[in-house]
Amino acid sequence: MSQKKELLKINNLKQYFPIKGGVFGRTVNNVKAVDDVSFTIYEGETVSVVGESGCGKSTTGRAILRLDDPTDGTIEFDGTDLLSLSKKNMRKMRKDLQIIFQDPYASLNPRMTVRQTLNEAMEIQNVVPKNERNDRIAELMETVGLQPHQADRYPHEFSGGQRQRVGIARALSVDPKLIVCDEAVSALDVSIQAQVLNLLKKFQKDWNLTYLFIAHDLGVVRHISDRIIVMYLGKIVEMGDTKSIFENPQHPYTKALLSAIPVPDPEKKTERIFLQGDVPSPIDPPSGCRFHTRCPFATEKCAEEIPELRNEEYMTGGHQAACHYIKAIESGEHQPTRETSKVRNV
């Protein structure tokens, strides 16, 4: 059996944003947006990072492209240590590493036609000879389901779904290896969402593309993901292949996210887990397991010790959850109560 190739390997990634204060503008605290996160993505797979707003998903995506320089950790892409690259070499590397944002309107220059935007992307990365660019643009427009002549329009002349297709065309124009899709379909209507997701899936098959999907909604990424990483307040709380995350979720937070997905079949009853309150501040996150302040099953240990998830299996694909309570039940230290079995069987 052929070995899967590691395309992106993130180790102990931290992104702390300093908070300045006082007369001298010193750093008085930090927003711990991403706090010690490690995972690997293999070539040709789709990995999704999910979690509520403010969990550090976008910060992780931005760090991978070095749109923000991380505080600590390593990011290896296709065998290159990204954080050691000069700004110039990082710009070159972006040929292989692209990002699609939620709001393509904000990321497209309103004063440039789509043709100019695509031309610029190809010119910066020097991917297609000048005399072949118009043919390539026509091909790209058709690939993403737009008419070649629409390339002479400005972003405001497109609908939201069409603009997202333009954003995809721009990412594809430089022939990347990995695309970070940051809430790329969240703003679209459900039917358009499905069309765009299908398109992305097709490109993956055709060109062996690798995707890192960022989304707050597990339901949206279910059919596109090979593996899912669940983040809570800057940390990974669970990670596993899509089937096991959906059929056998372990962490109470994952169960809560899953139970929030609407079920189309009214006969099928699922227990809804309501999380109390909002995600706490990443400036002063709770001690121990960061989820303990909202977890219906938290024990004393949960407030004291950070649950471990760090091992090779977790890095590369096994199903793991960082939760003291679930581990204690599995080891026989705790007897499952009615409440626990309820949570385990959502």
Ligand SMILES: Nc1ncnc2c1ncn2[C@@H]1O[C@H](COP(=O)(O)OP(=O)(O)OP(=O)(O)O)[C@@H](O)[C@H]1O
């Ligand atoms: N440049 C920055 N300076 C200070 N704090 C930041 C900065 N960027 C993000 N944060 C903070 O870091 C935390 C994580 O933000 P991030 O955008 O990564 O979360 P997210 O999970 O992607 O949520 P959302 O879906 O709302 O974007 C938030 O508390 C956010 O306010």
